[in-house]
Amino acid sequence: MSNGTFPINLRDMKFILYEWLGIERLCQFEKYKDYSRETFDMVLDQAAQLAAEVIAPLNAISDKEGCVYEKGKVKVPAAFHDAFKKYCEGGWIAASVDVEAGGQGLPESVALAAAEMFVGACCSFTTYPGLTRGCANLIESFGTPEQKRTYLEKMYAGEWTGTMCLTEPQAGSAVGDIKTLAKKDGDHYL
Numbered sequence: 001m002s003n004g005t006f007p008i009n010l011r012d013m014k015f016i017l018y019e020w021l022g023i024e025r026l027c028q029f030e031k032y033k034d035y036s037r038e039t040f041d042m043v044l045d046q047a048a049q050l051a052a053e054v055i056a057p058l059n060a061i062s063d064k065e066g067c068v069y070e071k072g073k074v075k076v077p078a079a080f081h082d083a084f085k086k087y088c089e090g091g092w093i094a095a096s097v098d099v100e101a102g103g104q105g106l107p108e109s110v111a112l113a114a115a116e117m118f119v120g121a122c123c124s125f126t127t128y129p130g131l132t133r134g135c136a137n138l139i140e141s142f143g144t145p146e147q148k149r150t151y152l153e154k155m156y157a158g159e160w161t162g163t164m165c166l167t168e169p170q171a172g173s174a175v176g177d178i179k180t181l182a183k184k185d186g187d188h189y190l
Contacts, residue, residue: 006056006121008048013113014041026107040110043095047114050090054083055121062124080125088158092118093129093136101140102156128161135162 017023018037026032058079065077087093096111097103104111119126136155139147154160170177182189 006052006059008052008117008120010044010048013044013116017044017109017113021109023107023109026109031105032107035106043104043106043110044113046090047092047117050086050092051117051121054086055118055125058083058122058125062122067124076128080128083125084128084158087118087129093133093158094156097136097140097156102153129158131163132158132161134164 017040023040024037027035027037058077061077061079067074067076069075091104092114094101094103095114096106096108099105115126115130119130132155136152139151139155143151151160155162170179
């Protein structure tokens with residue numbers, strides 16, 4: 001499948017997932033018992049369609065328009081809004097999140113295959129749902145029960161988003177160059 005600018009080789013992707021990795025074996029486990037090769041194929045086909053028809057056309061738009069910080073708000077290309085809505089309606093932010101936590105419960109390998117298509121279609125667009133997923137994952141892993149109740153459902157649904165703020169000017173975009181220092185203040189660190 002291709003939209004003319006972004007080729008998606010589903011045959012190759014499915015070969016890797018089924019023949020090389022043998023992901024169908026995951027279906028024997030309780031966590032994935034409701035899945036099959038057919039459902040994985042359906043997920044991959046839907047991801048390819050969304051990537052080709054909705055996300056890939058954003059690539060040129062995002063290069064031309066970019067995003068701007070204006071009057072205290074970040075403005076993204078107008079076309080991102082509808083694409084983000086469709087992405088969220090498909091449950092892609094929480095594709096591999098457990099069903100009980102609001103996700104689709106897909107194996108990580110299938111979710112990552114879909115993500116590969118989305119990132120390849122328009123990397124700049126995928127930073128928005130990707131950072132949201134990363135922030136939600138942080139809350140799910142380390143948040144208090146109250147934080148989880150407050151944030152996760154809305155973040156996984158795409159109603160609320162998350163971001164990453166870097167304030168270390170010496171590091172630029174090289175996250176590994178960040179130097180931090182935590183000082184003990186009572187029973188916690190600042």
